[in-house]
Amino acid sequence: MRKRRSLVLAVGGAVSILALLAGMTTAPATGAQPAGAQAQQNIYEVLGTNSPQLRTQVANTGVDVLEAGTSTVVIANAQQLATLRSLGFTVESRGAFQRPLDQPGAVAADFPAGDEGYHTYAEVTAELQKAVSDHAGLATLSSVGKSYEGRELNLLKISDNAGTDENEPEVLFTCNQHAREHLTTEMCLRIVNRFTDGYANNASIKQMVDTHEIWVIPNVNPDGSEYDISGGRYHMWRKNRQGQGTDPNRNWGFQWGCCGGSSGSPSSETYRGPSAFSAPETRAVSNWVNSRRVGGAQQIKSHIDFHTYSELVLWPYGYTYNDTAPGMTAAEAKRFQDLGRQMAATNNYTPEQSSDLYITDGSVNDWMWGNHKILSYTFEMYPRGSNPGFYPPDEVIGRETTRNDRAVDLIIGAAG
Ligand SMILES: [Zn+2]
Known part of the structure; x- marks a missing residue:
């Protein structure tokens, strides 16, 4: 998004500084590999x-x-x-692994040449600010805290009277826990733009916004996603940027490290960190979710965490092969299955319990459900297979984010 970024730089002070910071914290395009980079791919x-x-x-x-x-x-x-x-x-x-669009001369602070349709962190921030300024009263922008490298973890709220904490069921969408899964950030932006721009002229969107509080965190791992595009090429980076990197989605504090579904080795792609919530990013998001327990009742009722890729709808638990476990009754498991299959029928993804793939522990879904009874799903977005894997061309952004509109509506409806 080169054209857009020059617009961003012209907008005003705060955004310009963010853009500069993004530039400063990216790794050099040439020279020695930064600590933690994978030598073998x-x-x-x-x-x-x-x-x-x-x-x-x-x-x-x-x-x-x-x-x-x-x-x-x-x-x-x-x-x-x-x-x-x-x-x-x-x-x-x-x-x-072939780095697609690995072209010399690409702009270091942007996506590789040809993929500028994806939003950098600075561009995401500018989009969120624009959503708020274009829709006064309908959206507010704040932050749940800072990333390891000090980037704000943006939090956008959409509701009628967005500046007021009304007694309405709340829904959360999170994206970009994993750095290289850039299409997910576009998914969160799609949700932001659809529910703000669509409010005035779409009765069903207006109804959903009027009766819910919709929260969106487009970049849970902005350090990782900025690193992944640094130097104008892709780095196949998954984790955050703390030391050799912690896998945020193995760092959540429910059955953390319990069951062979994560690694204790810092060099591993699924390193769980030295302790639960050792990653500033998961700590900040979880503290904020904890703060949504108001008067003893968790306000957030449902949640989707977007990932790529494989076209799957996944539900907890991930730490056990069993359908039921402490905190997951047969009736609750059936609700997960029913809604998961219903959503998958709208986007043609494959629905299954997370552990049907393989065991994961310390995942966001297990924590959201295990600690807060939030109906929490993972979507693994387009594509189904390794070509184009994590780096689909920007031409597919519209098609593959719009594809989840109905499922997004269903998870909002499921909040009550
Ligand atoms: Zn992922």
């Missing part, structure tokens, strides 16, 4: 992973799982490859 297909148990075994080797199914596509280094083979898996090479 070879893609492999692990065959015969036709059960969640086998896929959990694969994930536990510390590989970067890209796709999980009857075979599992991973990025693995030489040691992980040897471990997989010693476990008896047949592993086939699928070549090295």
Whole structure:
């Protein structure tokens, strides 16, 4: 979004400073790899992973799982490859990760050339400010706290009388926990723009906004997403930027590190951190969610955390293969299943319990439900497979975010 960014720089002081900060904190385009960067980015297909148990075994080797199914596509280094083979898996090479649009001369503070339709952190912030200034009374912008590198974790609220905490059911949308999953940020922006721009002329949008408080956090991991596009090329970066990086979605404080669904090794792509909420980003978001418990009642009733990719609708728990567990009755599990399948019928994603893929612990969904009884889903967006994987061209943004409109409406309706 090069044209848009020059507009941003012309808008005013605060945004200009953010844009400059974004530029300053990006890594140099050339030279030594920054600490924590992956040296090896070879893609492999692990065959015969036709059960969640086998896929959990694969994930536990510390590989970067890209796709999980009857075979599992991973990025693995030489040691992980040897471990997989010693476990008896047949592993086939699928070549090295190709950085799409890796063009010299690309603008360091923007997406790689050809992908400027994606919003940088500064552009997201400008969009949110514009939504507020264009729709006085309908939207407010604040922050839940700061990222490790000091970026504001923007929080946009949409409701009638947005400046007042009314007694209305609340819905939360979070995006970009994982750095390279840039399409999710566009999903959150789609929600912001649809429910603000659409308010005046769309009766059903007006009704949803009038009777709910809709919260959107477009960048849970802005340090990671800015790093991922630094130097005008993609870095295949997943985690935050604290040390070697913590996987935010293994750092939440419900059954944290319990069950072999995360790694204790800082170099792993699923490093859970030294303690629950050790990542400033998850700590800030969780503290804010805790603060929405008003008079003993959690105001937020439903939530979607957007990820890419694989086209899935996932529900908790992730830490156990069982459908029911402490805090998840059969009736509650059925509600998750029913709504998950209903949403998946609108976007043609595949619905399943998170652990049907493989075990994860410390995920946002488990915490939201386990601690707050928030009806919390993960959407794994477009594409279904590794081509184009994490980096679909910006031409698909409109189609693939609009695709979730009906599901978004359903999760708002489910809040009450
Ligand atoms: Zn993700």
